Amino acid sequence: MSSELLDALTALEEQKGISRDVLIEAIEAALVTAYKRNFNQAQNVRVDLNLNTGLMVVYSRKDVVEDVEDERLEIALEDAKYINEAYEIGDVVEEEVTPRNFGRIAAQTAKQVVTQRVREAERGLIYEEYVDREDDIVTGVIERQDARNIYVSIGKVEAALPVNEQIQGEVYKPQSRIRVYITKVERTTRGPQVIVSRTHPGLLRRLFEMEVPEIYDGTVEVKSIAREAGDRSKISVYAHNEEVDPVGSCVGAKGARVQTIVNALNGEKIDIVEWSEDPVVFVANALSPSKVLDVQVNEEEKSTTVVVPDYQLSLAIGKRGQNARLAAKLTGWKIDIKSETDARELGLYPSETSTFIPQEDSQEVAFDLYGDDEE
Numbered sequence: 001m002s003s004e005l006l007d008a009l010t011a012l013e014e015q016k017g018i019s020r021d022v023l024i025e026a027i028e029a030a031l032v033t034a035y036k037r038n039f040n041q042a043q044n045v046r047v048d049l050n051l052n053t054g055l056m057v058v059y060s061r062k063d064v065v066e067d068v069e070d071e072r073l074e075i076a077l078e079d080a081k082y083i084n085e086a087y088e089i090g091d092v093v094e095e096e097v098t099p100r101n102f103g104r105i106a107a108q109t110a111k112q113v114v115t116q117r118v119r120e121a122e123r124g125l126i127y128e129e130y131v132d133r134e135d136d137i138v139t140g141v142i143e144r145q146d147a148r149n150i151y152v153s154i155g156k157v158e159a160a161l162p163v164n165e166q167i168q169g170e171v172y173k174p175q176s177r178i179r180v181y182i183t184k185v186e187r188t189t190r191g192p193q194v195i196v197s198r199t200h201p202g203l204l205r206r207l208f209e210m211e212v213p214e215i216y217d218g219t220v221e222v223k224s225i226a227r228e229a230g231d232r233s234k235i236s237v238y239a240h241n242e243e244v245d246p247v248g249s250c251v252g253a254k255g256a257r258v259q260t261i262v263n264a265l266n267g268e269k270i271d272i273v274e275w276s277e278d279p280v281v282f283v284a285n286a287l288s289p290s291k292v293l294d295v296q297v298n299e300e301e302k303s304t305t306v307v308v309p310d311y312q313l314s315l316a317i318g319k320r321g322q323n324a325r326l327a328a329k330l331t332g333w334k335i336d337i338k339s340e341t342d343a344r345e346l347g348l349y350p351s352e353t354s355t356f357i358p359q360e361d362s363q364e365v366a367f368d369l370y371g372d373d374e375e
Helices: 003-016 020-038 077-083 102-131 201-211 246-251 253-264 279-286 310-317 319-331 340-345
Strands: 045-049 056-065 074-076 092-096 137-145 149-153 158-162 177-186 193-197 220-228 232-239 269-274 294-298 303-308 334-339
Touching (some): 020 045, 020 056, 074 077, 102 177, 137 201, 177 201, 201 220, 220 246, 232 246, 232 319, 279 294, 279 319, 303 310, 310 334, 319 334, 334 340
Parallel strands (some): 056 074, 232 269
Antiparallel strands (some): 045 056, 137 149, 149 158, 177 193, 220 232
């Protein structure tokens, strides 16, 4: 084996980050395979590759036994001692069997196997790189599209954006840049497969972490997210420091921070509300931008009855029930919304057990860039 190949191994190690030992092991395995296939040999052999000279030697390996059953794999103790008196039962005798014309055949086979091993090693490195990026956000370039997936280049791999992870109505133009969320990284026979999403709530969480320093450093915590991708989302936040306004931190000056996120999601509406461990306050906040007069809580059924002004009923429910549905997902509580008139007729409002929520407070619990959802 020429010194040029050894130089190539060194270059591969430096350029691709593939261990030279891995490549040497692949070459030796290839030479063993080539020897057995091309010279019709079934014995146990070992190939020794001299890294300094590039020379290779094939050795047959035979176990020392008392009675020989297979001459290709075993040698009698008497014959072994003829070679070296030190041999005992159970030892292995090695004898050079390198064919005269082995070099050319071995080189061709080794090249093929090494190429395959290099490819596998590269895939392994890529997998290790991206498996650590699950649940992270990346920016990629849209490459192509088929009936099932959009394919996004995110560096060393082409990630798949399945139909069920695409935002309905969103247009994906080739060569345009797009932010996606890595949901899964798998090993396959064709290399690592990366699945990304535009609809996952984690995408919204990561975007806020990128745009809001207070979330990134832990001053403000994202407690929950409810998302109907491409249309509207709600996110609840909480500040561990009472002097920090969690909603204001996410909104930014003149709405700059949240507007950046809205742009990244192609206009998806986002309501930011303050989290509270008190379900009365949290449910009222979650229904923003609607004003809330009263929240009655049933702890056993984890349900609430919410009373809103008559003129705010459609706003509280939202188009096709979206505002109420997202609020329920955000809080984890069932929400039954009643108008003030209906609640009074049913004797639900006011009640001794209900909690009155001043309207001026409810105006402060959310930020809405988009006006109301009244039908």
